[in-house]
Structure formats: structure tokens, C-alpha cells
Amino acid sequence: MNRIKSFLRDAFTRLEAALDAVFGPAWNPLVHTGALGFFCYFIVAVSGIYVYIFFDTGTVAAFASVERMSTAEWYHAGIMRSLHRYASDGLVLFMIVHVLREFAMDRFRGPRWFTWLTGTPIIWLVFICGITGYWLVWDKLAQYVAIATTEWLDALPFFGQPIARNFLSPTSLNDRFFTLLMFLHIALPLILLLILWIHLQRVSRPKITPPRGLAAGMFTMFVVLSLVKPAMSQGPADLAMVPGVVGFDWFYLGLYPLLDSLPKRDIWALTIVLSVILAAMPWMPPMKRMPVAKVFLDHCNGCARCAADCPFNAITMGLRTDGRPFAREAVVDPKLCVSCGICMGACPSSTPFPRIGDLITGIELPHFPLLELRTMVEKSSRALPAPSRVIVFGCDHADDIAALRSKEIAAISLPCIAMIPPSLIDYCLSRDLFDGVFLTGCREGECYHRLGVTWMEQRIAGKRDPHLRARVPRERLEKYWGAATDHSRLVRAVAAFAARIEAMTNESALSAEAHEKARYV
Amino acid sequence: MFKVLPFIGQAAVYAVIAALVGYFSDAPAYVHFPADRALIKLSLIHGGQRKGCRERTPEELSRLAPNMRRPLVCLRERFPVVVEFELDGQHLYHALLLPTGLFSDGPSWAYVKFAVPPGPHKLELKLQDSDRTEGWDYDQEVDIDLKPLQNLTIDFHAQAGGFLIR
Numbered sequence: 001m002n003r004i005k006s007f008l009r010d011a012f013t014r015l016e017a018a019l020d021a022v023f024g025p026a027w028n029p030l031v032h033t034g035a036l037g038f039f040c041y042f043i044v045a046v047s048g049i050y051v052y053i054f055f056d057t058g059t060v061a062a063f064a065s066v067e068r069m070s071t072a073e074w075y076h077a078g079i080m081r082s083l084h085r086y087a088s089d090g091l092v093l094f095m096i097v098h099v100l101r102e103f104a105m106d107r108f109r110g111p112r113w114f115t116w117l118t119g120t121p122i123i124w125l126v127f128i129c130g131i132t133g134y135w136l137v138w139d140k141l142a143q144y145v146a147i148a149t150t151e152w153l154d155a156l157p158f159f160g161q162p163i164a165r166n167f168l169s170p171t172s173l174n175d176r177f178f179t180l181l182m183f184l185h186i187a188l189p190l191i192l193l194l195i196l197w198i199h200l201q202r203v204s205r206p207k208i209t210p211p212r213g214l215a216a217g218m219f220t221m222f223v224v225l226s227l228v229k230p231a232m233s234q235g236p237a238d239l240a241m242v243p244g245v246v247g248f249d250w251f252y253l254g255l256y257p258l259l260d261s262l263p264k265r266d267i268w269a270l271t272i273v274l275s276v277i278l279a280a281m282p283w284m285p286p287m288k289r290m291p292v293a294k295v296f297l298d299h300c301n302g303c304a305r306c307a308a309d310c311p312f313n314a315i316t317m318g319l320r321t322d323g324r325p326f327a328r329e330a331v332v333d334p335k336l337c338v339s340c341g342i343c344m345g346a347c348p349s350s351t352p353f354p355r356i357g358d359l360i361t362g363i364e365l366p367h368f369p370l371l372e373l374r375t376m377v378e379k380s381s382r383a384l385p386a387p388s389r390v391i392v393f394g395c396d397h398a399d400d401i402a403a404l405r406s407k408e409i410a411a412i413s414l415p416c417i418a419m420i421p422p423s424l425i426d427y428c429l430s431r432d433l434f435d436g437v438f439l440t441g442c443r444e445g446e447c448y449h450r451l452g453v454t455w456m457e458q459r460i461a462g463k464r465d466p467h468l469r470a471r472v473p474r475e476r477l478e479k480y481w482g483a484a485t486d487h488s489r490l491v492r493a494v495a496a497f498a499a500r501i502e503a504m505t506n507e508s509a510l511s512a513e514a515h516e517k518a519r520y521v
Numbered sequence: 522m523f524k525v526l527p528f529i530g531q532a533a534v535y536a537v538i539a540a541l542v543g544y545f546s547d548a549p550a551y552v553h554f555p556a557d558r559a560l561i562k563l564s565l566i567h568g569g570q571r572k573g574c575r576e577r578t579p580e581e582l583s584r585l586a587p588n589m590r591r592p593l594v595c596l597r598e599r600f601p602v603v604v605e606f607e608l609d610g611q612h613l614y615h616a617l618l619l620p621t622g623l624f625s626d627g628p629s630w631a632y633v634k635f636a637v638p639p640g641p642h643k644l645e646l647k648l649q650d651s652d653r654t655e656g657w658d659y660d661q662e663v664d665i666d667l668k669p670l671q672n673l674t675i676d677f678h679a680q681a682g683g684f685l686i687r
Contacts, residue, residue: 022530029534089542144553154632160621162632165564168674169687221535229543240687242670244554247547257551 001284008104013483016446025444025481027214032445033098035210038196039218040094043087045189050080052186055136057178059170062138063236070232082226085249088130090222092251095126103281105448110289111202111312111336113282118199120279125192130252132185136178141246143167143237148259155264170239202336204313205451290415291366292337295330297321299349300362302328305465306343309418311450312336315343315363330363340449341365341419345459348466350421352377361421368415373424380410381433388505390498391434393420395441397448399484404494408502410434417441418452422459422468429476436501438494440480453481476501558636559667561608565677568628569602569620569650571595600652602629606675607645608637639669646684648677659683 012030019028029036054077056065069077099119102108108116134145150164166172200206209215234247248256258267277284293306293315307315307330314336317328330343341364344350349362352374359371380391386408394401394413401411414420417439428434439456447453458464460477468477478497482490554560573596582590599620606614613635621627641664648659659677661684667673676685 019534022527022534024527027531029538085546086542089546090538093538093542151632160627161566161630162564164632165566168562168564168676169672171687217531217535221539225539225543231546240672242554242560242672244556244670245550245552248549248551249547250545251542253551260553 005104005106008100009106010485012101012104013485016443017483017485020443023214025446027211027217028445029210029214029218030097030101032207032210032214033094033101035207036214036218037091037094037098038208039210039215040087040091041189041193041196043219043222044084044091047080047084047087048189051077051084052182055182057182058175059138059173059178060236061175062136062178063233066137066139067233070230074230078230079223079226082229082231083222084133085231086222086225088133089249089251090218091126092130095123099123107448109282109287111314111338114202115199116282117279118195120275122192122195122199123278124275125188125195127252129185129188129192130249132181132188134249134252135181136185137233138178138237139233139235140237140243141234141248143239144243144246145253145256148256152259152264152267155268167239173239202313203450204311290339292334292339293332293341293343293363294366295332295363296360297324297329299360300326300329300347301349302326302330303348304328304330305346305348306330306363309342309346309451309455311340311342311452312338314338332363338449339365339367340416340452341368341414342416342449342452342455344370345416345418345421346455346466347421350466351423352421352427353423365415365419368419370421373412373414373420374427376412377424377428377433380412381428384408384410384434387509388436388498388502389434390436390438390494390501391428392438392440392494393417395448395452398440398442399482399487399490401440401490404491408498409494416447416449416452418449418455418459420456422466425477426469426472429472435505436476436478436497438478438480438497440482440490440494442481443483443486444481446481446483475504554636554670556669557639559639559669559671559673561635561637561667561673561675562633563604563606563614563635563675564630564632565604565648565675566628566630567602567648567650567677567679569600570652572598572600572652597624597626599626599629600650603647603649604631605645605647605657607647608635609643610645637667639667639671641666644675644686646675648683650679 016028016030019030023029025031051069054065054069054073056062066081069081071078102116131145131149135142147164147167150162150167153159154162154164166177200208210218234243237243255267302317302320304317307317314333316331316333318331320326320329322329344361344364347362347364350364350370351361352359352370359369359374361370364370377391381389384407388408390409392401392404392409392411394411395417396413396415401413404411420439425437428437441453441456442448444453455464457479459466460468460479462468462470478493480490480493574593577592577594582592601620602618604614604616604618605612614633616631618629618631619625620629644663644665646659646661646663647657649657651658659679663684663686665673665686674687676687677683678685
């Protein structure tokens with residue numbers, strides 16, 4: 001499993017890098033597969049409502065009304081029908097890529113199990129919704145799908161009589177059957193929407209709409225496709241004849257050929273086993289959990305910044321329990337905490353400057369407290385003999401920064417780059433521990449802990465508390481967000497920054513020397 | 522300065538996705554059934570006769586209310602249904618269809634398909650739904666002429682006289 005995961009991760013990382021070059025990190029479609037799935041769902045919903053206005057239920061009327069939409073009324077209902085079809089296919093495409101990507105990036109285990117598990121019925125429902133949609137057209141494909149599906153259902157031991165008998169001959173089919181089907185085709189997507197809502201319950205600030213530019217591009221793509229290749233029916237269904245060859249929608253019906261080649265009960269067994277394996281993947285094997293964040297009430301004033309920054313809603317603000325004069329206190333839910341340390345970076349008490357007493361902050365990781373981080377920084381500084389010293393802070397889930405260490409570069413890797421409180425950058429430079437600070441982490445929009453890179457950028461830009469103080473010389477700070485496959489680019493960026501810092505150090509040494517000479521002249 | 526290359530790149534990516542979605546939405550076509558074959562679908566739902574039937578004695582009938590005086594009384598269970606199907610003298614299907622239901626009181630059913638060459642054929646259909654040991658309760662011979670890809674269905678309705686060919 002690890003080999004598959006690592007192969008997929010490598011493939012996705014390279015593809016994302018290529019798409020980054022074209023779309024930029026903000027519009028990269030691979031970064032927004034979940035949001036694009038939602039976007040397709042909304043296009044399907046709106047176009048479906050429009051098409052329903054012109055749709056007639058009935059064995060003859062259904063096909064005739066759909067055919068009328070695609071021919072006589074192609075310029076509105078026909079386009080909407082095509083949009084309905086292609087956005088549905090897009091939904092399957094983005095859903096599959098989304099599942100593969102979350103698997104490849106190992107974002108389905110640990111506290112993320114809930115999102116993964118609730119995603120499994122979504123896959124089922126998307127396929128069921130699409131398949132019931134194909135029945136409604138009542139063309140040759142619909143006939144094939146209806147008979148193949150009901151024959152498959154008949155293999156289950158629940159039904160007293162075969163449902164497939166409804167499609168024995170033209171006289172055995174009732175108009176009311178289409179009313180039932182229409183009801184299912186409306187009710188099931190609503191149930192799907194409910195499960196999608198549950199799917200996002202443990203995700204803070206979920207992205208359900210792609211960036212406007214990407215959404216506009218995708219929508220234009222679907223419209224152009226609808227105009228160039230309108231979705232058409234495949235001739236009216238005729239139960240007296242077998243639809244020998246059918247134009248197949250492989251997104252929804254890709255597994256149907258198996259129904260013709262394998263025993264139907266075996267396919268049920270296979271489908272159920274695969275679904276169970278898929279649902280159980282977060283525990284195969286379970287993720288090794290690190291100790292969760294711990295709140296120190298003596299240093300917590302209930303400001304709620306940690307709760308606002310937590311990407312998994314693991315921190316809530318509860319009523320104060322220690323009698324101190326604050327209304328609230330941070331409470332960590334151990335089931336949801338992923339031990340990313342973003343909360344420590346968000347806490348205004350997380351400052352490395354105090355020298356008196358124990359260095360404890362409002363919230364921190366027990367296995368990687370702020371005191372240990374400060375000690376590592378100071379130790380790294382002492383170990384560098386060079387006159388121009390650079391420290392690189394990296395992320396455990398991005399590129400490995402250990403190889404960057406040299407006589408002028410120190411490197412410290414953290415669970416997430418946003419674990420660094422901005423005051424630590426100030427501390428490194430103002431205490432003359434280093435001459436330059438380099439921050440690196442996951443590629444933009446690709447943060448393993450979802451929001452780390454975004455929060456770090458906003459803290460540095462002064463758009464999010466805690467801000468990086470204005471006195472910190474920005475020319476001595478550099479950022480680089482990239483994936484593990486971008487190692488050579490990271491090496492070049494760090495080398496260029498180190499050279500720049502060296503030049504700045506030499507320049508200030510020369511000007512100090514000149515100033516000294518001028519004093520004696 | 523307005524950069525053209527990224528937009529060309531984006532258009533190319535959208536074109537690839539559109540081509541992928543557009544093509545696989547109805548192609549390649551799937552050959553579900555060979556064009557040089559016809560389909561015979563034998564599908565029936567029929568309850569076998571009830572087991573243990575006997576005539577009530579006049580004493581038994583007189584003890585019943587007038588509206589309950591049915592002369593025949595049976596057990597709840599049904600006999601299994603035996604179906605046999607021959608095409609041009611060749612045995613294609615023979616099955617003992619057990620009654621459904623927890624108490625074996627429901628109908629028996631079958632749903633089977635046969636791909637056969639088109640053209641004229643002689644069908645012989647037999648069904649037994651009682652405890653008889655010899656012969657069949659229903660026996661029917663039919664001449665048919667199948668067209669390629671024709672879907673011929675064989676159903677059964679005892680009240681309509683036996684097998685129905687559609």
C-alpha cells in the first residue's frame with residue numbers, strides 16, 4: 001500500500017507542479033478537486049431543475065420530451081441537458097481524483113478518519129444518482145442500464161420477485177414507473193447533499209467553491225463542450241429488441257461490463273468488500289498519534305486565536321474553569337487534534353523573549369514545546385561559525401531540509417510551518433542569533449495541515465494575529481513554499497538568500513569600518 | 522505586462538479535461554449483445570398447487586358457517602414448480618423452482634436468458650406445478666422465427682392457458 005501511495009504522491013506532486021506553472025497556486029485545479037466536485041454538483045442541480053421543467057414522465061413521453069429538448073429547443077434546454085450530463089461526468093472525475101489525492105497525500109488517517117469514512121457513501125450515492133438519471137431518458141442506453149441494474153439487484157436475496165420483470169416487454173412497463181424514478185432522481189441528490197454536509201463537519205473553513213477564475217474557466221469549458229458535442233439520446237427504447245451496442249458513459253457505467261461477464265452475486269461481494277476496505281482504510285494501519293496540544297491556563301487569556309486558526313475544529317472556547325478574570329478558555333478535543341502546532345504559533349503568549357522563569361505558553365505541543373524550540377534555535381546559532389548565519393525553518397510534510405545544513409545555514413523542521421510564532425523570527429534577528437531567516441513549507445494551497453502556509457503568510461503580512469512586528473527587517477526574511485519534488489529549487493532559493501545575507505553582512509561590516517576610520521581621522 | 526503563455530496553457534488544460542469528459546461520456550461503444558444473435562428470456566412467476574388438498578366431509582362442512590363452506594381444504598405449503606425448455610429438440614433449461622416465503626407458500630419464479638441464432642425455431646415448453654409423477658401439467662410447442670437482436674419473452678399465466686410468448 002505504501003508503494004502505491006508513494007507512487008501516486010510523486011505523480012500528483014509532479015502534475016501539481018506543472019499545473020502550478022500554468023494556473024498559479026491559487027487556481028491550480030488539483031488543489032481544488034473537492035471544491036470542483038461541489039461546483040459540478042451545483043451545475044448539475046441548476047441544469048437539472050431547468051431540464052425538469054421541460055421533461056415529461058411516461059414510457060413514450062420521456063424520450064420524446066428529451067429528444068425535443070436536444071433538437072427543437074437545443075439553444076436552451078439542449079444546452080442545459082448537455083451541461084447536466086457533462087457536469088455529472090465532471091463530478092465523477094473530480095471525485096475520483098479527490099479520493100486518490102487524499103489517499104496519496106496521507107490525508108485520511110488519524111483524526112481525518114471521519115471525513116474519509118463519510119466520503120464512502122458519497123461515492124455510492126453519486127453513482128446511484130447518475131444511473132437513475134440515465135433511466136429517465138428512456139433511450140437504448142436507458143433500456144440497457146435499467147435491465148442490467150435490475151438484474152443485478154435481483155441477485156440480492158431481498159426481493160420476492162425479480163424486479164427485472166418490469167422490463168420484460170413493452171406492455172409490462174407503466175408510466176407511473178417514471179414518476180417513481182423522477183422522485184428518486186430528485187430525492188437521492190438531496191440525500192447526497194446532506195451527506196456532503198456531514199462530510200465537512202470536522203473540517204474548519206471547508207472550500208466548497210473554487211476560486212472565481214477557476215470556476216469561470218471550468219464553467220466555460222462545460223458550456224463549450226455542450227455546444228461542440230451536445231449530449232444526445234441513442235434512439236427510443238424498444239423492449240422487443242436487445243440494445244446490442246450502446247454508447248457508454250464510462251464515468252458512471254465503467255463497471256457494468258462486469259455484469260455481463262461475472263456472476264452477479266460475485267460482483268455484489270466484490271463491491272461490498274471493496275467498499276468496506278475503502279471505508280476501513282484510515283485504520284489500515286491506524287496512524288501513530290502524537291501527543292495532542294495542551295492548554296496552560298496560567299498563560300491563556302481566552303483570546304480564541306488558537307481556535308480560529310485550528311484547521312480541524314479541534315479547539316473550542318469553553319467557560320473559564322480556573323477562576324481567573326477571563327470569560328473563556330481554550331479546550332482541546334483530543335479526538336480531533338492532529339498535533340500540527342498551529343495553535344502554538346497563533347497564541348499571543350508564545351514569545352521566546354522572556355528569560356525569567358519557565359518558558360511556557362498558553363497552548364503548545366507537549367513533545368515539542370516553545371522552550372525546546374527556543375533552545376534548538378540558540379544551539380543552532382552557537383554551532384555556526386560563519387559571520388553571516390541563516391536559519392531555515394521547514395515543515396515535516398514538505399521538502400526534507402536536513403541536507404541544507406552547512407557552516408552558515410542551520411535548519412529546524414517542524415510539524416507545520418505555522419507552528420512558529422512570528423515573535424520567534426523577531427527573536428532570531430533582534431538577538432543577533434542569525435542574520436537571515438528562511439521559511440519553507442508545503443506548496444501554496446497544498447498545506448498538509450490545510451491552512452498552515454496561509455496563516456503564516458497572513459501573520460507576516462500583518463493581516464492575521466499575531467503579526468510579525470514592523471521592526472523586523474523584511475529583507476532578512478525569505479519564504480519559499482514547495483513540494484518535496486522541488487528540492488533543487490529550494491536549494492537554489494536558500495543559496496541565493498544566504499548569498500544575499502552574506503553581501504548585506506559584508507556591506508554593513510565595511511560601512512562600520514569606514515565609520516570607525518572616519519572617527520579617527 | 523499581460524502574459525499570454527499561461528492563458529494558452531490553461532486553455533490547453535481545459536481542452537484536455539473537456540476531451541476526456543466529452544469522449545468517455547459516450548465512447549467507446551460497448552457491445553452488450555452480439556448482432557448475430559437473438560435473445561430468449563424465460564421469466565415466470567407462478568405458484569405451485571397447494572399441498573395436502575382434500576375434500577371436506579359433509580359433517581365438517583355442516584359445522585362451518587354458511588359463508589365458509591368451501592369443499593376443498595389445503596395446507597399452506599405449495600409444490601415446487603418444474604420448468605423445462607427445449608429449443609429444436611435440444612434441452613436448454615430444466616429447473617426445480619422452490620416456492621418462496623418463510624412457509625414455502627409464495628410463488629416460484631425464474632428469470633433466465635438464452636442467446637440463440639436468429640431464424641426459425643421450434644420451442645417446447647413444459648411446466649409441472651402439482652405432485653404428479655408422470656407427464657406435465659402444461660406442455661406447449663411453438664414455432665417461432667427470430668430476427669437478429671430480437672428479444673423474445675416467455676411468460677406464464679395459468680389463467681390465460683399456460684405459456685405466453687411475446
